[in-house]
Amino acid sequence: MDILVTKDLTKAYGKVIAANAVNISVAQGEVFALLGPNGAGKSTVLKMLTTLLPPTSGDAFIDGNSIRTQPNKVRKSIGYVPQMLAADGSLTGYENLRIFAKLYDIPSAELKQRVNDTLAFMGLADSAKKLVKDYSGGMIRKLEIAQAMMHRPKVMFLDEPTVGLDPIARKTVWEHIMQLQKEYGTTIVMTTHLMEEADEICRRVALMSNGKIVATDTPANLKASLNKPGATLEDVFIFYTGNQKEDEDGGIRNISRERRTASRLG
Ligand SMILES: Nc1ncnc2c1ncn2[C@@H]1O[C@H](COP(=O)(O)OP(=O)(O)O)[C@@H](O)[C@H]1O
Numbered sequence: 001m002d003i004l005v006t007k008d009l010t011k012a013y014g015k016v017i018a019a020n021a022v023n024i025s026v027a028q029g030e031v032f033a034l035l036g037p038n039g040a041g042k043s044t045v046l047k048m049l050t051t052l053l054p055p056t057s058g059d060a061f062i063d064g065n066s067i068r069t070q071p072n073k074v075r076k077s078i079g080y081v082p083q084m085l086a087a088d089g090s091l092t093g094y095e096n097l098r099i100f101a102k103l104y105d106i107p108s109a110e111l112k113q114r115v116n117d118t119l120a121f122m123g124l125a126d127s128a129k130k131l132v133k134d135y136s137g138g139m140i141r142k143l144e145i146a147q148a149m150m151h152r153p154k155v156m157f158l159d160e161p162t163v164g165l166d167p168i169a170r171k172t173v174w175e176h177i178m179q180l181q182k183e184y185g186t187t188i189v190m191t192t193h194l195m196e197e198a199d200e201i202c203r204r205v206a207l208m209s210n211g212k213i214v215a216t217d218t219p220a221n222l223k224a225s226l227n228k229p230g231a232t233l234e235d236v237f238i239f240y241t242g243n244q245k246e247d248e249d250g251g252i253r254n255i256s257r258e259r260r261t262a263s264r265l266g
């Protein structure tokens with residue numbers, strides 16, 4: 001069964017069509033990635049799917065509920081780890097999760113147990129009482145995933161979950177995302193720039209360029225489509241998205257975003 005279906009999902013910012021009639025469907029329990037260069041429209045799609053940004057036209061259905069007309073139902077069935085950092089550095093890991101438990105209406109009788117279980121699941125039990133500003137980048141990402149899974153969502157959206165992490169932290173974060181899928185059957189929809197990892201963990205990927213989905217398939221089929229022995233997913237990426245126009249202000253905007261985040265965490 002497809003737990004996520006989009007129908008010509010479109011977002012225009014003035015003249016820029018950030019997402020142009022996007023059609024994807026994701027099966028329950030699938031690990032699915034949106035791949036594409038900076039400015040392709042990946043984050044815009046995730047923001048619409050998580051009901052944070054209203055579409056200009058089109059619609060999407062998550063577990064049968066429309067993001068346009070049933071956003072409250074959609075919100076109950078999803079978790080979201082945004083591209084920008086979303087944890088509070090001046091609180092402990094435990095305190096950060098407690099806020100999200102309340103936000104998601106976890107009954108107070110279960111709250112402590114749920115927070116502790118989630119910290120343990122993400123490998124953060126030993127750091128529960130430490131201030132998040134003293135966490136490593138990998139620990140912060142794991143805490144953000146923990147926040148987003150407090151209410152056991154059916155679909156987890158992750159926007160570049162491993163950006164800026166060293167290879168070891170990256171591996172741990174990937175392992176926890178996979179564990180989420182295995183233990184809870186959570187459907188994973190994410191974006192990443194790491195083709196090797198996408199190849200390893202995703203059942204299917206969609207390639208996006210200039211707001212449009214240009215190819216969707218399993219990594220194996222996409223590699224085979226190039227008719228080039230030994231083709232990698234990186235070759236697939238270049239083949240399908242290499243013609244995207246430069247996103248001129250994207251670079252600067254992304255850097256200032258990261259700086260803001262860094263200063264927030266002290
Ligand atoms: N709030 C905004 N206002 C105007 N343009 C935006 C806004 N957010 C994104 N864009 C533009 O939409 C396009 C897609 O951006 P985005 O979804 O962030 O791409 P990606 O996540 O693939 O890097 C880019 O051209 C970007 O400059």
Ligand SMILES: [Mg+2]
Pocket residue numbers: 042043044083159
């Ligand atoms: Mg993005």
